[in-house]
Amino acid sequence: xxEVEQDPGPFNVPEGATVAxxxxxxxxxxxxxxxxxxxxxxxxxxxxxxxxxxxxxxxFTAQLNRASQYISLLIRDSKLSDSATYLCVVKPDxxxxxxWGAGTKLIxxx
Amino acid sequence: DVKVTQSSRYLVKRTGEKVFLExxxxxxxxxxxxxxxxxxxxxxxxxxxxxxxxxxxxxxxxxxxxxxEKKERFSLILESxxxxxxxxxxxxxxxxxxxxxxxxxxxxxxxxxxx
Numbered sequence: 001x002x003e004v005e006q007d008p009g010p011f012n013v014p015e016g017a018t019v020a021x022x023x024x025x026x027x028x029x030x031x032x033x034x035x036x037x038x039x040x041x042x043x044x045x046x047x048x049x050x051x052x053x054x055x056x057x058x059x060f061t062a063q064l065n066r067a068s069q070y071i072s073l074l075i076r077d078s079k080l081s082d083s084a085t086y087l088c089v090v091k092p093d094x095x096x097x098x099x100w101g102a103g104t105k106l107i108x109x110x
Numbered sequence: 111d112v113k114v115t116q117s118s119r120y121l122v123k124r125t126g127e128k129v130f131l132e133x134x135x136x137x138x139x140x141x142x143x144x145x146x147x148x149x150x151x152x153x154x155x156x157x158x159x160x161x162x163x164x165x166x167x168x169x170x171x172x173x174x175x176x177x178x179e180k181k182e183r184f185s186l187i188l189e190s191x192x193x194x195x196x197x198x199x200x201x202x203x204x205x206x207x208x209x210x211x212x213x214x215x216x217x218x219x220x221x222x223x224x225x
Contacts, residue, residue: 008150034213043200043216044153087152097168098214100145102152 003027004090006101013078013108020074021104023088030099032091033064033071037084038103044087047073075106083108113137116201116217124225129188131220133201141204142184143214144168144176146197153200159184160206191224198222 006023013019025033033050048055050062050071061074075082088101117132135142141160145153145168155168157176165176173195177185184203188195198221202214 004152043219045216046213049213097155097158100153102150 002101003099004088004101006086006088006104008102008104010105010107013106015078015080015108015110017078018074018076019078019106020072021086021106022070022072023101023104024068024070025088025090025099026069027090027092027099028066028069030090030092033062034089034091034098035060035062035071035073036087036089038087039084047086078108080108080110082106114201114203114215114217116199116220118220119218120221120223122223122225123188123191125191125193127188127191129191129222129224131186131188131199131201131222133184133186133203133217134182135184135203135215136182137203137205137215138181139203139205139215140181141206141212141214142178143202143204144174144184144186145200145202146170146195147200147219148197156186193224196222196224 003026035047036044037047038044050064054063059076063072085103085105087103090099113136115134143158144156147153159165159178175187200219201217204212204214
């Protein structure tokens with residue numbers, strides 16, 4: 001079992017729709033969680049951190065479910081520019097490393 | 111803004127060559143990382159460094175070495191390039207200020223092809 005698992009997609013979603021995807025992690029001691037966004041042939045960029053109480057940044061909402069060991073990302077009113085691969089990242093405690101999911105590809109269609 | 115600069119966007123080398131990939135960051139970050147990214151596999155950590163002259167193996171260090179002589183520079187070396195090292199290589203840096211949970215900032219990546 002991979003340490004961080006994501007549905008690779010692609011998710012094909014019409015513009016304006018709401019889309020959500022999850023990411024599961026295997027290490028119950030993980031402490032920090034992030035969503036990164038990666039455009040085609042570009043480097044990953046931090047989208048948002050995921051806090052225990054859940055957090056929102058504009059149209060994006062991130063949730064953490066420790067009991068079931070997953071995090072989620074919800075995008076409301078999706079835009080064409082949201083098309084990208086979304087990478088789930090987990091950081092174990094007292095460790096410099098990040099554990100990366102393989103990414104979920106999202107395609108927003110007009 | 112954090113700036114992480116990788117020396118080349120595209121590089122073509124031959125099997126058996128020694129290859130150097132350079133990475134420089136301008137934010138005085140303590141931590142630096144080298145990853146490779148292959149389709150369907152996500153980012154895999156090759157080596158990382160948390161201080162000058164310090165290095166730690168990541169998940170796939172075989173066939174690679176690194177050098178960190180200065181805080182801002184982290185070099186990845188392919189001792190004798192092989193075709194299975196054809197990949198996208200990404201350098202990242204992060205700070206340990208304000209606790210140990212800082213996001214990583216990436217360079218543009220180097221797409222390396224070994225012929």
